[in-house]
Amino acid sequence: MTPRTRPDLASIPAYVPGRSFPGAIKLASNETTHGPLPSVREAIAEATTTLNRYPDNTSAALIGALSERLHVEPERIAVGCGSVSLCQELVQVTCNAGDEVVYSWRSFEAYPVVAAVAGATAVPVPNTAEHGHDLPAMLAAITDRTRLIFVCNPNNPTGSLLGRDELEKFLDAVPSHVVVALDEAYFEYVRPAPGEDLPDGLTLAEGRRNVVVLRTFSKAYGLAGLRIGYAVADPEIVTSLGKVHTPFAVSSLAQSAAIASLAAAGELLDRTEQVVAERSRMFDALTAAGYPVPPSAANFLWLPLGERSPAFSEASAEAGVVIRHYGTDGARVTVGDPHENDAFLAFATGPGRAYA
Ligand code: PMP
Numbered sequence: 001m002t003p004r005t006r007p008d009l010a011s012i013p014a015y016v017p018g019r020s021f022p023g024a025i026k027l028a029s030n031e032t033t034h035g036p037l038p039s040v041r042e043a044i045a046e047a048t049t050t051l052n053r054y055p056d057n058t059s060a061a062l063i064g065a066l067s068e069r070l071h072v073e074p075e076r077i078a079v080g081c082g083s084v085s086l087c088q089e090l091v092q093v094t095c096n097a098g099d100e101v102v103y104s105w106r107s108f109e110a111y112p113v114v115a116a117v118a119g120a121t122a123v124p125v126p127n128t129a130e131h132g133h134d135l136p137a138m139l140a141a142i143t144d145r146t147r148l149i150f151v152c153n154p155n156n157p158t159g160s161l162l163g164r165d166e167l168e169k170f171l172d173a174v175p176s177h178v179v180v181a182l183d184e185a186y187f188e189y190v191r192p193a194p195g196e197d198l199p200d201g202l203t204l205a206e207g208r209r210n211v212v213v214l215r216t217f218s219k220a221y222g223l224a225g226l227r228i229g230y231a232v233a234d235p236e237i238v239t240s241l242g243k244v245h246t247p248f249a250v251s252s253l254a255q256s257a258a259i260a261s262l263a264a265a266g267e268l269l270d271r272t273e274q275v276v277a278e279r280s281r282m283f284d285a286l287t288a289a290g291y292p293v294p295p296s297a298a299n300f301l302w303l304p305l306g307e308r309s310p311a312f313s314e315a316s317a318e319a320g321v322v323i324r325h326y327g328t329d330g331a332r333v334t335v336g337d338p339h340e341n342d343a344f345l346a347f348a349t350g351p352g353r354a355y356a
Contacts, residue, residue, distance in 0.1 A: 008116075008119075009117075012113060012116045012117060013113065014113070015109060015110055015113050016109070017029065018322070018324045019322060019324075020322050021317075021322070023320070024317065024320055024321065024322045025320055025321045025322065025336065025340045025343050025344070026322050026334075027321055027322065027323050027333050027334040027335075027336050027340060027341075027344055028322045028323055028324040028332075028334065029224070029324070029334065030156070030186070030219060030298070030299055030300050030332075030334045031218070031219070031222075031224045031334065032219065032220065032221075032222035032224075032271070032299075033336045033337040033340065034222060034271060034337075035222070036222060036223070036257070036261075037260075037261075037264050037267065037268070039260050039263065039264055040223075040257050040260045040261055040264065042260070043256045043257055043259065043260035044226075044253050044256060044257050044260075046256065047252050047253045047255075047256035047257075048253065050252060051252070051253075053252070054248050054252075055248055055250060055251055055252035055254075055255060056252070056255065057247055057248055059079035059250055059255050060074075061255065061259060062079055062230075062255045062258050062259050062262075063077045063079060065258075065259050065262045065263075066079075066230060066262065069262055069265065070202060070232065072202065072232050073235075075235040075238060076232050076233060076234065076235055076238060077230055077231070077232055077238065078230065078231045078233065078237075078238045078241040078242065078245075079228065079229070079230045079250050079255075079258075080228075080229050080230065080231065080241075080245070080249070080250065081227045081228070081229075081246070081249040081250050081254075082216065082218060082227040082228065082229050083183070083185055083214045083215065083216040083218070083229030083230070083231075084110050084114075084229070085227075085229075085246075085249065086214055086229055086230070086231045086241070087108075087110055087111065087114050087150070087181065087183070087214065088110075088114040088117075088118070089241050089244045089245060090148060090179065090181055090212060090231075090241070091114050091115055091117075091118040091120055091148060092118055092244040093237065093240040093241055093243070093244055094147040094148040094179050095115070095118055095119070095120035095147045095148060096119075096120075097119035097120070098119070098120070098121060098145065099120050099121070099145050099146070099147040099148075100120065100121045100122075100123045100143060100145040100146045100147065101115035101120050101121070101122055101123060101146075101147070101148045101149070101150065102123045102125060102138055102141050102142060102146055102148070102149045102150070103122070103123070103124060103125070103149065103150040103151075103152075104124070104125055104126075104127055104132075104133040104134065104138065104150075104151070104152065104155065105124035105125065105126060105127065106127060106131075106155075106157060106158060106326060106329055106330075107127075107133075107150065107152045107155055107156065107157075107158075108150070108152050108156045108183065108185075109326075111150045111152075112124065115148075120147070120148075121145070123141055123146070125137045125138045125141050127155075127158065127160075130160065130294060131155075131158035131159075131160050131294045131302060131304065132155060132158065132160030132161075132162065132294075133151060133152075133153075133155065133160065133162055135162070135166060135167075135169075135170045138151075138170070139170065139173050139174070142174065142175065142178065146178050147178060147179065148178070148179045148180075148181065149174065149178060149179070149180045149181070150181050150183055151167070151170075151180060151181065151182050151183065152183040152185075153167070153182060153183070153184060153187075153199060153201070154186045154187075154189070154190060154296070154297035154298040155298075156185065156186065156298065156300070156332075157300065157302055157324075157326060157330070157332040158294060158296075158302040158330075159294060159295065159296025159297055159298045159300060159301060159302050160294060160295075160296075160297070161190060161199065161297035162199055163196060163197075163199055164196070164197040164198070164199040164200075164204070165197075167182075167199050167204060168204065171204060171208055171211060174210070176208075176209070176210050177210065178210060179210050179211075179212060179237065180208075180210055180211050180212070181212045181214055182201035182204065182205070182211060182212065182213050182214065183214045184201050184213055184214060184215050185214065185215065185216045185218070185219055185229075186219055186220075186297070186298035186299060187200075187201070187215060188219065188220035188221075188269060188272050189219075189220065189272055189275060189276060189279075189297060189298050189299045190297045190298075191276055191297070201213035201232075202232060205232060205233075209234040209236075210234075211233075212231050212232070212233040212234075212237060213231065213232040213233070214229065214230075214231050215229060215230055215231075215232075216228075216229035216230075217229060217254075217257075217258050217261060219299065220268060220269065220271070220272050220299075221258070221261045221265075221268055222261070222268065222271075223254070223257055223258065223261060226251070226253060226254040226257050226258075227250075227251075227254060228250055228254040228255070228257070228258050272299075274337070274338075275299050275335050278335050278336075278337075278338060278341050279296060279299070279301065279335045281341070282301055282333075282335060282341055282344075282345065283295065283296065283301060285345050285348075285349060286301065286303070286345070286348060286349075288349075289348060289349040289353055289356060290353065290356040291303055291305075291348070291356045292304055299334060299335045300332050300333060300334045300335060301332070301333050301335065302330055302331075302332055303330050303331045303332070303333065304329065304330040305330055305331055305355055305356075306328055306329070306330070307328045308355040309325040309326065309327070309328055309329065309330050309331045310325050310327075310328065311355060312325065312331050312352060312355040313325035313331045315347070315351065315352060315355070316331075316333075316344065316347050316348070316352060319343075319346075319347040319351065319352075320343060320347075321333075321340070321343050321344045321347055323344070333348075
């Protein structure tokens with residue numbers, strides 16, 4: 001029988017989100033443990049009064065607020081239904097069938113999926129032995145079919161961070177017709193080492209018209225359930241993104257919540273301090289217990305346990321803490337609040353040690 005849907009979809013894996021079950025501690029999706037601030041909840045409640053109307057398809061008020069906060073012209077900002085939809089839209093605006101999308105692997109699970117779904121060819125470049133991006137190998141992977149490169153900084157799921165100097169050199173070496181998406185979903189958790197500059201995509205994008213910065217309200221801003229993220233890019237790219245954008249994909253609740261969250265940015269970003277402190281506490285405890293954990297610049301830690309990763313993750317879930325494993329490469333645990341982290345550490349430094 002002739003298939004009714006594209007036969008090539010059969011070989012494309014669906015995106016698999018972090019799971020959970022009732023009563024479990026969920027450290028599987030890099031979310032914020034805290035619920036929304038009262039001011040954000042009020043803004044959402046206020047927005048419910050106009051749910052009979054379509055949202056502003058241009059997210060104009062939010063773009064105005066982002067423009068002020070980031071000191072970026074409104075023409076350079078696009079809003080999406082989560083930054084993952086902006087990843088998808090970027091493939092659509094850059095690639096025809098058979099064009100190539102280069103990314104480091106392991107990295108964000110959605111990159112190969114959004115590339116393949118658009119008919120583009122996914123070109124994974126293996127991470128370095130230290131679990132980070134191999135920028136020289138990524139440069140070497142560029143061909144005349146390459147249209148888009150994803151650079152995830154910090155990298156999900158390994159937590160590795162590229163420094164400003166190496167990123168600058170990389171960006172200078174990429175041909176200017178190839179778009180580079182700097183995915184900064186975890187930017188708010190980065191704390192550069194003393195004497196090092198922040199590898200901030202917004203300043204790296206200055207004067208580089210092929211660089212797109214992706215950020216999200218899902219992580220440090222705690223709005224994962226509302227689905228809203230943004231891109232900062234050259235106006236030409238922003239205009240193209242508008243053409244492939246699903247009309248009204250960003251709800252009015254999400255737009256209002258994001259505006260209220262920007263107004264409370266100080267308080268929300270203060271919360272990242274606890275995550276950063278907990279990250280080092282967990283790193284120290286896991287390292288002392290013999291886990292080969294690489295340093296992380298994000299709100300999670302990577303446990304490169306190889307073949308033992310699925311069993312470790314399963315045993316952790318049985319102990320009441322849901323984490324996430326990535327095939328037989330490793331497992332990732334989100335840094336939660338101290339009580340949640342204690343529960344994970346009790347498992348990892350106790351029965352879980354059998355897998356270290
Ligand atoms: N980029 C990276 C690196 C991520 O880890 C995630 C979420 N897991 C996203 C983008 C997408 O986030 P969202 O769609 O919630 O904005």
